Amino acid sequence: GQQVMQIPQYQHVQEGEDFTTYCNSSTTLSNIQWYKQRPGGHPVFLIQLVKSGEVKKQKRLTFQFGEAKKNSSLHITATQTTDVGTYFCVHRPLTYTGTASKLTFGTGTRLQVTL
Amino acid sequence: NAGVMQNPRHLVRRRGQEARLRCSPMKGHSHVYWYRQLPEEGLKFMVYLQKENIIDESGMPKERFSAEFPKEGPSILRIQQVVRGDSAAYFCASSPVQGDQPQHFGDGTRLSIL
Numbered sequence: 001g002q003q004v005m006q007i008p009q010y011q012h013v014q015e016g017e018d019f020t021t022y023c024n025s026s027t028t029l030s031n032i033q034w035y036k037q038r039p040g041g042h043p044v045f046l047i048q049l050v051k052s053g054e055v056k057k058q059k060r061l062t063f064q065f066g067e068a069k070k071n072s073s074l075h076i077t078a079t080q081t082t083d084v085g086t087y088f089c090v091h092r093p094l095t096y097t098g099t100a101s102k103l104t105f106g107t108g109t110r111l112q113v114t115l
Numbered sequence: 116n117a118g119v120m121q122n123p124r125h126l127v128r129r130r131g132q133e134a135r136l137r138c139s140p141m142k143g144h145s146h147v148y149w150y151r152q153l154p155e156e157g158l159k160f161m162v163y164l165q166k167e168n169i170i171d172e173s174g175m176p177k178e179r180f181s182a183e184f185p186k187e188g189p190s191i192l193r194i195q196q197v198v199r200g201d202s203a204a205y206f207c208a209s210s211p212v213q214g215d216q217p218q219h220f221g222d223g224t225r226l227s228i229l
Contacts, residue, residue, distance in 0.1 A: 033217065042220040042221060042222050042223050043158065043206070043220050044220070045217035045218070045219070048217065088158075101163070101171075102148060102160040102163050102171060102174075103208075103218060104160065105150075105157035105158045105160075107156075107157050108156075108157045110155075
């Protein structure tokens, strides 16, 4: 089945440093979503990217979808302790009717931020 | 404005017992998904249901696992004759029928097998 790999698996930064996680697929993706899961919590939807080369920003977070639609990245500027958690890139395959379908989660990047 | 409700939050079972996990979707959502998460891993899709229908069960183990979403009441994920390897967090998500809407997750059920 389709696999979505993320690197790094784990990143430990000092508060105020930047952080980037990368997501790669061997096949073209129709879309990419990003979720954040706090320790002991549940995944929370952050954003969806659909277009080739698309870039979206949410305050200190910048999301990018590659031109070939096979990779994506999430960059956090000036990390804060509230950014701690695991970040997953996720693919939601399209159905031919455009209706809902399952999610394929990437392997995740666990971010630890210390003061 | 209740989100996806899962219960119980924690469930302890002995090997060979049955585990029943419940999920009530968000109001207005007609699609329910179950995912399993092992420690330090991502979520793996198990099954996708609409009311009274299983749409996709490609991620469900062939034996001991079953799921339903009856016309009335919550969706149930049932694990019979549990084994140690079933220990995991089980998350339920729901979404509306429109494919471009994100899935909303419940807090999960942490299942521990003694």
